[in-house]
Amino acid sequence: MQLAPVTNAFTIDVEDYFQVSAFAPYIARSEWDLRECRVERNVERILDMLRRREVRATFFTLGWVAQRYPQLVRNIVAGGHELASHGWDHQRASDFKPQGFYEDVYRAKALLEDIGGVPVVGYRAPSFSIGRTNPWAFEELERAGYRYSSSVYPIVHDHYGMPEAPRFAFDATGRGFIEAPPTTLRLGSRNLPSSGGGYFRLLPYGISRWMLRHVNEAERQSAIFYFHPWEIDPEQPRVAGVGRKARFRHYLNLQRMEARLERLLADFRWGRMDHIFLGTAVTNA
Template identity: 50%
Template sequence: MSQLQGAMTIDVEDYFQVEAFAGIVKRSEWDNYERRVAISTRKALALFAEHDAKATFFILGWVAEREPELVREVVAAGHEVASHGYGHERVCGLTPEQFAADVGRAKKLLEDISGKAVEGYRAPCFSISQDNQWAHDIILEAGHSYSSSIYPIKHDLYGVPDAPTTPFRLPNGLIEIPASTLKMGGHNLPISGGGYFRLLPLSLTRWALKKHAREQGQVVFYFHPWELDTAQPRMIQASRKSKFRHYLNLERMEPRLSALLSEFNWQTMADLYLQQRDKYPVVDWQSLSPA
């Protein structure tokens, strides 16, 4: 087994719930679409079992409510269940009251179904920034021990470029575990997965992840179940940009992921990070520069 440590994470949402299609798919109509999230998530579970990898599943409450058996299968396979919120709404579009309701609803659902405490939370689209720093207190007050809601990059939809690139504690005690980046040319480059994993050459991503793991001690990787689903219905009315982001190299995702799974000792977020919680520096979120 590889000595390189990694936290494998999967944001469990369906193909019609992604931000790229938010402008053409109404939340009120989600139940009208064919659900494929269970099929693709079980494909991920099979890959993890094949490579003896453990992962953290950040599951949408909406999905858990309709696919409770899938949540139980994740637990039975020895993986961690964490929260991706209930309705995949970006935090920047919610009031504190709306966000608290979303977080609380998802956590209760996931804990009732899984029978396990849900310690982790990841905001949809990494949508926590200086403009909604109140979210950290709400996440902690809901009972979460850690968040993985920050991507220290500059992106048109998310990102806090000035944020730490390694785990840190907020003044309220919440642990933040950012998505992994690689510093080059004075900028943080995204290497943690998602569409970048399908876009960039596998050799480049593998090199960057290993470099990060050797320098920082571990690496965070993420993907979505729909990235393993080449048979998903196509959103023909979506913009060219949205189609590019969503459909690029879907056919390459499974073999690439399989190759990556053999390169690291993949663990859950809780197992890899929470045992070291007292070692993380405290960072004042208000001191960070705006994106």
């Protein structure tokens, strides 16, 4: 008997090119308002792509962006997509103490709900910055009214990662608060990143497709794919003084990204995070 296709989560981290963590040493937050913002036009291109494919997605949106571009938020909601939180201004969760983190995620949630007119129940930490040093973050998210997070990346990485974490959705607090990690493929004793971002631009498309198909067909699990609006924008301004590694990671294959996304949308079944993971049976961490 042929099994039904698994529905995967298509997610977008709504931030502009100058807000990425790798550029933090080169661009102060006080300079953000002086930079050319391109997030609004890029999100509109993504919304058009999803409309053509009849796909509903989850947009993890910065409060900073929502405050300046409220119509962008309304357009996300009008398209039938899930509006979720990426915190206020892309400060890593690991840089906060518990009360400060609570205030950041509560502030972002309140603004998004006020503009979008819908409940905001999902959160993704900037740079996947929840891990072994700050498990208290789940308690603070729950206190702020969130129901799930997608913030723990179970890989080895120089900026983030918790490779010993569960690979699939789990109860992070013992009270039903779900952590749904970005997708990895288990190969030997290592987890390989398989969920998008720079890896999706670096690897040949066929490898990314094979990884996601393995998770769907062999493990019968929903995959979580993510990317950023600036990744479909090869004409974005270049940031001066950026180190070689950060420059390579950020600008690699931007010109190929949109066509690859079109293929990805055609090759898999996609949906919103809240529709896929809330109400799903999960295991305790």
